[in-house]
Amino acid sequence: xxxIELRNIYKTYSLGEIDLPVLKGVSxxxxxxxxxxxxxxxxxxxxxxxxxxxxxxHPTSGEYWLDGHEITFLTPTERARLRNRVIGxxxxxxxxxxxxxALENVLMPLTYTKENLNxxxxxxxxxxxxxxxxxxxxxxHQPSQLSGGEQQxxxxxxxxxxxxxxxxxxxxxxxxxxxxxxxxxxxxxxFNSVDGITVILVTHDPGVAKHAQRAIHIKDGLIxxxxxxxxxxxx
Amino acid sequence: MKTAFxxxxxxxxxxxxxxxxxxxxxGAVITMMEIGxxxxxxxxxxxxxxxxxxxxxxxxxxxxxxxxQGSGSRMTLTPQDADAIIKECPSVRSVAPIVRxxxxxxxxxxxxxxxxxxxxxPSFLDVREWTALDKGEAFSEHDVLNSSKVCIIGQxxxxxxxxxxxxxxxxxxxxxxxxxxxxxxxxxxxNVMGMDQDDILLAPWTTIxxxxxxxxxxxxxxxxxxxASNAEVTAVSQIYPNIQQNLxxxxxxxxxxxxxxxxxxxxxxxxxxxxxxxxxxxxxIEQITTLLRERHHLRATDVNDFNVRDMTEIAKAMxxxxxxxxxxxxxxxxxxxxxxxxxxxxxxxxxxxxxxxEIGLRMAVGAEPGDILRQFLTEAIVLCxxxxxxxxxxxxxxSYLVSAVLxxxxxxxxxxxxxxxxxxxxxxxxxxxxxxWKASRLDPIDALRYE
Numbered sequence: 001x002x003x004i005e006l007r008n009i010y011k012t013y014s015l016g017e018i019d020l021p022v023l024k025g026v027s028x029x030x031x032x033x034x035x036x037x038x039x040x041x042x043x044x045x046x047x048x049x050x051x052x053x054x055x056x057x058h059p060t061s062g063e064y065w066l067d068g069h070e071i072t073f074l075t076p077t078e079r080a081r082l083r084n085r086v087i088g089x090x091x092x093x094x095x096x097x098x099x100x101x102a103l104e105n106v107l108m109p110l111t112y113t114k115e116n117l118n119x120x121x122x123x124x125x126x127x128x129x130x131x132x133x134x135x136x137x138x139x140x141h142q143p144s145q146l147s148g149g150e151q152q153x154x155x156x157x158x159x160x161x162x163x164x165x166x167x168x169x170x171x172x173x174x175x176x177x178x179x180x181x182x183x184x185x186x187x188x189x190x191f192n193s194v195d196g197i198t199v200i201l202v203t204h205d206p207g208v209a210k211h212a213q214r215a216i217h218i219k220d221g222l223i224x225x226x227x228x229x230x231x232x233x234x235x
Numbered sequence: 236m237k238t239a240f241x242x243x244x245x246x247x248x249x250x251x252x253x254x255x256x257x258x259x260x261x262g263a264v265i266t267m268m269e270i271g272x273x274x275x276x277x278x279x280x281x282x283x284x285x286x287x288x289x290x291x292x293x294x295x296x297x298x299x300x301x302x303x304q305g306s307g308s309r310m311t312l313t314p315q316d317a318d319a320i321i322k323e324c325p326s327v328r329s330v331a332p333i334v335r336x337x338x339x340x341x342x343x344x345x346x347x348x349x350x351x352x353x354x355x356x357p358s359f360l361d362v363r364e365w366t367a368l369d370k371g372e373a374f375s376e377h378d379v380l381n382s383s384k385v386c387i388i389g390q391x392x393x394x395x396x397x398x399x400x401x402x403x404x405x406x407x408x409x410x411x412x413x414x415x416x417x418x419x420x421x422x423x424x425x426n427v428m429g430m431d432q433d434d435i436l437l438a439p440w441t442t443i444x445x446x447x448x449x450x451x452x453x454x455x456x457x458x459x460x461x462x463a464s465n466a467e468v469t470a471v472s473q474i475y476p477n478i479q480q481n482l483x484x485x486x487x488x489x490x491x492x493x494x495x496x497x498x499x500x501x502x503x504x505x506x507x508x509x510x511x512x513x514x515x516x517x518x519x520i521e522q523i524t525t526l527l528r529e530r531h532h533l534r535a536t537d538v539n540d541f542n543v544r545d546m547t548e549i550a551k552a553m554x555x556x557x558x559x560x561x562x563x564x565x566x567x568x569x570x571x572x573x574x575x576x577x578x579x580x581x582x583x584x585x586x587x588x589x590x591x592x593e594i595g596l597r598m599a600v601g602a603e604p605g606d607i608l609r610q611f612l613t614e615a616i617v618l619c620x621x622x623x624x625x626x627x628x629x630x631x632x633x634s635y636l637v638s639a640v641l642x643x644x645x646x647x648x649x650x651x652x653x654x655x656x657x658x659x660x661x662x663x664x665x666x667x668x669x670x671x672w673k674a675s676r677l678d679p680i681d682a683l684r685y686e
Contacts, residue, residue, distance in 0.1 A: 051680050054599070056598075056599060056679045056680050056683075057680055076603075076604060077603045077604065077605070080598065080601050080602060080603040080604070080606075081601060081603065082601075083598075083599060083600065083601045084600060084601020084602075085601070088600075089596075089599045089600065091596075091683070095592060095593075095595075095596045095683070097245075097593060097596075098245065099245040099246075100241065100245065104241065108597070108600065109600035109601060111237075111238055111602075111606075112597070112600065112601045112602045112603070112606055113601070158600070159600075162600075162601070
């Protein structure tokens with residue numbers, strides 16, 4: 001079964017009198033366990049598509065099935081619950097809470113979870129994830145005491161703490177040097193292959209897209225091509 | 236809750252500065268309230284010394300052949316009534332029976348007719364809030380039982396009779412009865428009616444009743460009256476040598492018929508009582524009325540054979556003063572708390588703008604708008620409560636300081652503390668709601684992209 005299914009998605013922003021169509025009928029499928037790169041130049045509608053995929057925004061028309069749920073007509077509150085349960089976000093600028101330790105940053109999404117966890121279980125889960133991303137000895141460090149790569153790892157641990165189905169990474173290596181980028185991307189690959197988490201890398205960098213199993217190109221609000229770009233071929 | 240604390244903890248300095256508005260507001264309110272409370276109590280005490288909580292019980296009027304003799308003409312009040320009042324009326328603080336006399340007081344070659352010669356008990360001083368004596372000491376209950384010939388005198392009598400001399404231990408003569416002066420009252424000045432309250436002589440009521448008033452109440456000048464009555468006696472006895480002068484008042488036949496109550500052997504002219512506090516006055520009046528009606532065996536249809544008078548005017552002035560102070564303090568309190576609240580709102584708005592990305596992130600990871608609203612509202616309330624708590628401490632501290640350094644009267648006001656907590660929490664809700672609502676309505680996409 002497909003994890004993500006977009007059918008004929010339109011998104012139009014109205015700027016006063018003028019309607020600005022950004023997505024003009026996007027349809028795509030992403031299967032469970034895929035590692036996909038969503039590529040496009042700036043202004044191509046890439047960010048808009050990512051927002052819709054991440055349930056941050058709803059399409060003007062079209063159908064979006066995520067994990068078997070039709071989410072086009074969900075209320076903001078229902079979408080928030082879905083994001084909490086199903087989607088993990090990794091951002092270009094890390095977006096860690098300042099003056100808050102790595103552990104607390106990872107714990108943050110658990111404050112909004114509907115799962116019944118006690119403080120100990122939460123802490124255990126967060127510590128385990130920080131260990132997985134290789135920061136076991138940094139759990140009490142604040143973001144200002146961590147390097148860019150380490151901050152992004154904290155962010156990845158945070159995105160995974162609710163056991164999401166999909167990891168949505170928006171230019172995750174945009175602020176990192178090439179060596180660190182490589183490490184981070186390998187980490188995504190590892191979580192994808194070992195834990196079976198579906199990963200969507202949103203990027204404009206073909207070098208990043210190379211790590212994905214396939215790349216989806218978007219141009220002027222339309223899917224341009226679904227060429228293979230990964231070294232492992234289509235799953 | 237925890238989130239709110241950690242968010243506030245991230246910027247300790249700003250948190251403290253923000254709460255400062257509330258701290259000062261609440262602190263000022265508490266200080267003002269405590270000083271105000273102290274002032275009110277001090278005013279109450281002053282008012283009480285004027286006699287605001289005094290109740291005067293006078294006998295009712297007697298009607299002799301259709302001629303009303305006026306209030307106080309009936310002899311219905313007894314010293315036992317006074318004892319019963321203090322025992323059975325919980326709203327009454329103190330009771331003193333009074334026997335009046337108006338006659339001449341003689342010392343050496345000087346004489347004077349005091350405005351008041353009162354035969355009473357030691358509790359008179361308590362009723363009138365006059366317990367601190369200038370010199371000497373007050374007479375005791377024992378003196379009352381013994382009809383001791385002792386008295387305490389007011390400042391006017393001291394200056395009129397003694398000039399520069401110390402009156403303590405000297406003897407004054409009232410109707411040829413020698414009274415030893417054992418105490419001098421403090422100066423009290425004129426009362427609201429302009430009567431000189433220092434022109435007073437106090438003695439045990441038994442002494443006044445049995446040794447002084449027994450012969451005559453009406454005579455102002457003892458020597459002249461004596462002369463007159465002697466002259467009368469002489470004149471009458473000259474005409475009817477066998478007629479005896481009556482030493483006691485004998486009711487006429489018609490008076491007996493109209494006021495059939497037996498005249499008690501011992502009666503007092505009035506009973507002075509003090510209520511526990513001015514707010515207790517209505518209860519005291521009710522209790523005294525019920526008690527005396529019962530003691531005087533009055534039927535439900537009978538009118539009271541006594542009157543209870545209170546100082547309505549003074550009591551009114553007092554309650555309006557107290558009310559005014561309270562309202563004034565309330566105004567000050569409201570202004571300072573509103574100012575503090577606006578400060579909190581300002582900082583919360585800045586905080587929401589500053590933390591737009593954080594809000595976006597929280598929304599992205601699944602915080603519902605309600606969660607965000609709750610978080611910021613909690614932060615505002617925590618800020619206000621923190622400010623309130625610090626303010627209470629500040630207020631208590633400064634009111635302590637004020638009473639210690641400036642010697643102003645202060646009194647702990649529990650009401651003010653409770654109100655301060657409630658008000659600061661509601662300030663948090665009111666002024667925290669708008670920023671929190673604004674935060675919850677942010678679009679996560681815009682919030683995440685916000686620089």
